[in-house]
Amino acid sequence: MRRVDTLVVGGGPAGAAAACELALRDCDTILVERSGGPHHKVCGEFLSVETLTYLRRLGVDAMTLGAVPVETVSICTDDRVASASLPFHALSLSRYVLDGALLQRAADLGVSVQRGVLVRRVERIGRGWIATCDDGAIIGCNHLVLATGKVGLRGIEDTRDGSMVGLKMHLSAAADLRHELAGRVELFLFGRGYAGLELVEGGNANLCCLVERDVARSVGTDWNRLRTFLAIANDRLGMRLSRAEPMWDRVLAVTCPQGGHLNRDGGGRLYRVGDRAAHIPPFTGDGLAIALGTGTLAATCIAEDRGAADYAEAARRLGRRPVRLAGLVSRLMARPAVRRMMIGAASRIPALTATAVRGTRLPGHRHGGVSRKRSTWWPEGCLPSHR
Numbered sequence: 001m002r003r004v005d006t007l008v009v010g011g012g013p014a015g016a017a018a019a020c021e022l023a024l025r026d027c028d029t030i031l032v033e034r035s036g037g038p039h040h041k042v043c044g045e046f047l048s049v050e051t052l053t054y055l056r057r058l059g060v061d062a063m064t065l066g067a068v069p070v071e072t073v074s075i076c077t078d079d080r081v082a083s084a085s086l087p088f089h090a091l092s093l094s095r096y097v098l099d100g101a102l103l104q105r106a107a108d109l110g111v112s113v114q115r116g117v118l119v120r121r122v123e124r125i126g127r128g129w130i131a132t133c134d135d136g137a138i139i140g141c142n143h144l145v146l147a148t149g150k151v152g153l154r155g156i157e158d159t160r161d162g163s164m165v166g167l168k169m170h171l172s173a174a175a176d177l178r179h180e181l182a183g184r185v186e187l188f189l190f191g192r193g194y195a196g197l198e199l200v201e202g203g204n205a206n207l208c209c210l211v212e213r214d215v216a217r218s219v220g221t222d223w224n225r226l227r228t229f230l231a232i233a234n235d236r237l238g239m240r241l242s243r244a245e246p247m248w249d250r251v252l253a254v255t256c257p258q259g260g261h262l263n264r265d266g267g268g269r270l271y272r273v274g275d276r277a278a279h280i281p282p283f284t285g286d287g288l289a290i291a292l293g294t295g296t297l298a299a300t301c302i303a304e305d306r307g308a309a310d311y312a313e314a315a316r317r318l319g320r321r322p323v324r325l326a327g328l329v330s331r332l333m334a335r336p337a338v339r340r341m342m343i344g345a346a347s348r349i350p351a352l353t354a355t356a357v358r359g360t361r362l363p364g365h366r367h368g369g370v371s372r373k374r375s376t377w378w379p380e381g382c383l384p385s386h387r
């Protein structure tokens with residue numbers, strides 16, 4: 001059996017951020033990630049100001065990785081468009097590139113990164129944990145960082161619904177469509193979900209949708225079926241998609257909860273980070289910030305010996321306001337009459353969209369970056385003073 005102080009299970013942004021921060025604080029860490037190499041993930045690939053702040057802190061510069069700027073958001077129903085300038089700096093970058101760069105950064109900082117290995121189960125033994133991997137390895141650790149994203153892990157209790165499905169396809173866009181999408185993120189609302197469209201590095205477009213489970217079941221992973229469904233659901237999106245070609249054989253899919261969700265468990269040297277700690281409705285484009293924020297927060301609590309209960313409370317403070325507000329907006333938007341009314345109002349008063357965008361930001365982050373008052377790099381008051 002191999003022993004380590006901290007085991008991070010999952011190498012998405014949350015796990016990689018935790019591992020980087022632990023390495024920066026000289027903590028002995030192993031990260032285990034089931035995928036053998038870089039891969040695409042269901043995500044709108046929008047990097048908010050908070051995400052960019054956390055990335056910079058970890059030493060990852062999205063611009064040098066090829067990210068493209070996003071300055072405007074447009075929310076489109078069949079018959080209306082509400083556009084507004086984003087009240088902060090944002091970028092767009094594929095998860096293929098971003099997740100790969102974060103894991104590389106962790107390895108460069110000295111973390112033992114084990115790719116292509118699945119942790120099958122974990123077991124609490126005394127004050128620590130034992131993990132059993134599919135390659136036969138057994139790892140014993142004092143602290144366990146659970147960063148498995150939307151999937152659970154045997155040995156850790158979990159209650160989550162999976163009533164929605166995220167679908168994604170990268171598209172090769174015609175030159176005129178590329179021109180129209182430059183600098184924008186477009187959100188298309190329809191009866192049984194919504195979709196986002198924006199350019200990523202290399203001039204390709206990312207289409208990412210969140211739809212009800214039975215829609216996803218009838219569409220499967222077939223691009224033509226998805227395109228037909230979306231064209232019927234929202235005319236404007238249909239027109240966009242008629243000028244784009246799919247870049248992959250299959251549509252990517254992942255199940256996820258509806259609305260917002262904050263995990264309430266804490267303690268036992270178990271640190272739930274990223275989507276395991278909180279789920280924020282995807283239209284906010286803030287899931288990555290929560291992943292990076294909770295990952296670094298967990299690492300700090302481990303390094304400073306604060307304990308998992310302090311961490312869980314701090315993670316809840318970080319996500320509480322945006323998760324609740326975004327959950328409320330997504331419930332309202334699911335009602336056709338309210339949706340029409342809200343988009344009608346936002347198309348007449350662009351400041352309403354900017355206000356809603358600001359309201360779903362993580363605390364402590366201001367228009368251009370992080371509040372200047374702060375001596376630490378995460379939101380003031382999030383972490384109680386060290387006991």
Ligand SMILES: Cc1cc2nc3c(=O)[nH]c(=O)nc-3n(C[C@H](O)[C@H](O)[C@H](O)COP(=O)(O)OP(=O)(O)OC[C@H]3O[C@@H](n4cnc5c(N)ncnc54)[C@H](O)[C@@H]3O)c2cc1C
Nearest residue numbers: 010012013014034044045046119149166274275285287288
């Ligand atoms: C439709 C949709 C659109 C979104 N759009 C945006 C957006 O535009 N901007 C934004 O900021 N957020 C967005 N999000 C949210 C964002 O994608 C997630 O919040 C983020 O990926 C969470 O990161 P994570 O590290 O917690 O999980 P993940 O990125 O899912 O990483 C988990 C990792 O754990 C690994 N793993 C799982 N189980 C095991 C195991 N047993 N052993 C070893 N490894 C394991 C997986 O292979 C994976 O790499 C969107 C989400 C959805 C569903």
